[in-house]
Amino acid sequence: MDTTGAATLHDNEPHGNDIAQRLNWLRAGVLGANDGIVSVAAIVVGVAGVTTQTGPILTAGAAGLVGGAISMALGEYVSVSSQSDSQKALIEKERRELQEQPEEELAELTAIYQGKGLSAHTAQAVAKELTEHDALAAHLSAELNIDQEDIVSPWHAAFASAIAFIVGAILPMLAILLPPENIRVPLTFGAVLVALAATGSLGAWIGGGSRSRAAVRVVVGGALALAATYGIGKLLGAAGVV
Template sequence: METTGAATLHDNEPHRNDIAQRLNWLRAGVLGANDGIVSVAAIVVGVAGATSDSGPILIAGAAGVVGGAISMALGEYVSVSSQSDSQKSLIEKERRELLEEPEEELAELAAIYQGKGLSAETAHQVALELTEHDALAAHLSAELNIDQADIVSPWHAAFASAVSFLIGAVLPMLAILLPPENVRVPLTFAAVLVALAATGALGAWIGGGSKMKAAVRVVAGGALALAATFLIGNLLGATGVV
């Protein structure tokens, strides 16, 4: 079988950076959906504890959905913007050092590979070849573990966070508004806890942890939030405060 001079990556095989980036996005999506489920469910169940009128429940739920989605998007935008700005600053610093001190940077790269177990001669040759191919990429990877292609857009992150929150928020809204009045609260409890068990297990599967433990933790936290808000709403409704 004839081969070319250098080995190439197979297009049909996943590689570490691609997998890590996709898993991070998936994990963020699961967490966003989980927040949408819990926060909106807690709002509508709390209002349902105070009144059986669908109007206030719908208004409170809609406000929770919109406010929560915007809050999630804003928080993600600020967080990713800070991370992105820091990475871009490091990239520019490395680019400047390569222009001003190329020999020192080459020696630094060789020292990094020598520290990983290569002989001095081999480490120098590796550093030299990597520098000739793409000096900036070589230093970013070896020194900072940064890949320019992996820098996430704050706008993309904000959009993904808002969408995942909205998707999660749909379930408690439907569960509280569609069923008959006398069963809407228990059905919402059941639907939300089942959904939380699923998102907890999925999040654990993505991270390689125990699906059962994660599901139990998420369900316990969700049940506590729902019970607390329902009891508070019921107490306020019974005392005539609202």
């Protein structure tokens, strides 16, 4: 059987870590956009419950958008930095162990493949070949499930999170500011709930869950948030507090 071209038959298909990485980024983007939609919508609807003036609504919405985007970026940066630092420390530890005790590391790699079902002879042969090819990559993959070329940048994660939040926040801002005063609140409610249904469904599709159930969850949660903030705004306005 000719296997010369077999390795290239599926070169254009995404595989393994590439798919997982893209799905993780997409999922994070959907969650960031969802946060932007709910957070800023709750703010502008709450202010709209107090006043119909565009100035205060725009100011509150813009402050929520900027503050939320920075908060999301900072949170993502801190989280990914911790993960990245941990991965780098594990990589350095494995590199040091390979330099100081190569025989023990080879035996450890052999044992790992035996534990996966290979015979002792085959496991040893696989471990030796992988070690000769790239010892560090072999151990990182088998022991820690880490690819040293696939460590996420905290700056990239922070930037992506902020952009996703801003994209989500733009919808409620436009929905509350563009329509006439008498329909801006119900229109914002409707636009936000439709958008949340879409993001909930997309997030579930990415994760392989029920799209309808996820859409209902985020829509109900979003509706409660909007109703609560609008009600609070109305109460404070009626009480003359603001």
